[in-house]
Amino acid sequence: MMGCLGALVLFFALWFAATSFIQAVSGLSQDVATLLAAPVVIAALVMTGIVTARIRYRRQHRRNLSPASFFPSSAKGRFPPVGERTTPLIPLRHDQPIKPRTGEGFSSQMDATSIRIVYTDRIGTKTKRTITLNQLRYDQYGCSVIPTHVEAYCSLRQDRRTFFVKSIDKAFDGQTEISDLHSFLIQHARIPREGAGSGTPSRTRAKLNKVLLDDPRIMVFCLLDRTAMHGTV
Incomplete structure (x- = not known):
């Protein structure tokens, strides 16, 4: 009830202010200025409501994309420290060779390891970021896997981002620099392997x-x- 009353008071206050402004600027009579001010105020209130709803939606969407929403070890709402690995939903099987196949644009889930990277974007700007690995895109020729993109949660942008592997200048797992990034990404991805179906x-x-x-x-x-x-x- 108080909210409706406040909205009515705000509407009439804006209506009166708009009427006075139109009358002062255009020199029209008060009746004409009042008629012109009504749709202007209504349109302004509608636009304000749309913008407010959009801001709330973006905040909620950003909250849903935080690490706590799709990484199991982040259930407490904290960002995983660099180098900490979450428990994968499906055990990684590195004891088996990669299943041979040929094609481009393959995708495999990763184990939510957090690493620090130095990244150069398309316009040449270098940034330091902490990312939590979520999905690996790669091309495969036989048993040779070539990572192309990494989908990860970026702590700098507070959102999910896609990174070109070739644009990652340096990467660090904890305090240790990753010398072979391709092998590191392959190791932490659930790429199909021979005999993977014979386990659990x-x-x-x-x-x-x-x-x-x-x-x-x-x-x-x-x-x-x-x-x-x-x-x-």
């Missing part, structure tokens, strides 16, 4: 196994169906 079963398969064990009738039905498909009874 997927969630869907685990749920299916649980259902089969809970109800033996389903297992019997599946066995009978498989027998029928092979032509034996």
Whole structure:
């Protein structure tokens, strides 16, 4: 109730001020100036509401893109210290060779490691940033992987950004300079590897196994169906 009353008071105050201004500038009568001032005030209030809503939306969007929203170890709302790694959702398997394939524009999730970089943008400006790795884009030719872009949360811009790997002049993991950035990015990305499917079963398969064990009738039905498909009874 108080909000509506305040809005009405503000509207009439602006209406009176606009009427006086139009009458003083144009020399029109008070009635004409009042009629002209009404749509001007309404338009100004509508534009103010749109701008305010847009600002609130951008703030909320920026808050949703903070590390706490998509990195598991940042649930407390802090930015992960440089060099700290979050626990990956899927274990990285570096003991297996990379699965050979050929193409451009592949993408793999990264393990949310934070590093410091010296980056040169398209207009030649150098900046020092702390980024939290989220996604790796790369080209692959057989077993050779060539990283091209990194999607990461940038602490300087307080937003998610895409970085050209070739524009990263230097990178640091903690206090140690990363001598081979390509190998470092590949190591921290979930690039498909040989035998990766033979490890821990997927969630869907685990749920299916649980259902089969809970109800033996389903297992019997599946066995009978498989027998029928092979032509034996």
